Structure formats: structure tokens, C-alpha cells
Amino acid sequence: LTRNQTLVLSALERAGAPLSAYTILDQLREEGFRAPPQVYRALDKLVEMGAVHRLESINAFVACRHPDCEGHETAAFAICETCGQVRELNDAHLAHHLRDLAGKDGFVVRKSTVELRGTCATCQAAA
Numbered sequence: 001l002t003r004n005q006t007l008v009l010s011a012l013e014r015a016g017a018p019l020s021a022y023t024i025l026d027q028l029r030e031e032g033f034r035a036p037p038q039v040y041r042a043l044d045k046l047v048e049m050g051a052v053h054r055l056e057s058i059n060a061f062v063a064c065r066h067p068d069c070e071g072h073e074t075a076a077f078a079i080c081e082t083c084g085q086v087r088e089l090n091d092a093h094l095a096h097h098l099r100d101l102a103g104k105d106g107f108v109v110r111k112s113t114v115e116l117r118g119t120c121a122t123c124q125a126a127a
Contacts, residue, residue, distance in 0.1 A: 018060035
């Protein structure tokens with residue numbers, strides 16, 4: 001990893017929640033980050049490597065919590081709309097089902113990301 005990639009990945013690993021690129025930029029200004037393209041280039045490479053995931057629905061990034069994730073065809077995330085907690089879920093059956101479902105229409109899945117939005121167990125218990 002380059003220095004910038006290492007710094008961005010470390011910021012995401014320390015975070016208790018998903019971070020936007022601009023939040024990462026703000027956290028890394030003291031490390032010499034001055035412009036969004038520095039963060040986006042690092043994020044793009046980290047996503048490509050499977051070390052980081054982009055959560056489209058909230059326009060944020062999380063560090064991968066599973067080893068060898070770059071080999072996984074499907075990543076799924078449970079996103080709590082109350083506290084913002086994100087939990088990464090991996091299930092080979094889900095990947096197989098999505099591949100079969102898409103294949104019925106002649107579509108070949110290369111990669112997929114599933115985002116589930118709702119309320120985590122902690123927030124449900126507190127309600």
C-alpha cells in the first residue's frame with residue numbers, strides 16, 4: 001500500500017461508523033492531505049483491492065471486516081438507520097441465489113453489494 005492508502009485505511013479501521021471521503025480528508029489534514037482527489041484515489045484503489053467497501057446508499061466507506069474479502073463475489077451490509085452502525089454480512093448462499101436470479105435473465109454477475117437498511121438489535125432494545 002502507498003502511504004496515502006495506508007492512512008486512509010487506518011482512518012476507516014479506527015472509525016466506529018462509515019466515513020465519507022470528506023470526513024476522511026478532514027481527519028487526515030495533519031498528515032498532509034489537502035484535496036479530495038488524494039482521498040478518492042486511495043479509496044478507489046482500496047475498494048479495488050477489497051480492503052474497503054463503498055456504501056452507495058449513504059455515500060460512505062467502511063473497512064472490510066473479513067479476511068480475503070476481495071475474493072467474495074457478494075458483500076452485504078446491515079445499516080442501522082438509528083445509530084449508523086454498519087455490520088458486514090457474508091453468506092455464500094446469498095451470492096449463489098443472486099447469481100442464479102440474474103442468470104435467469106442472461107445476466108452474469110461479476111460483483112454485487114446488498115445494503116439492508118433498518119434498526120439494529122441495540123437500538124430496538126433501547127426503543
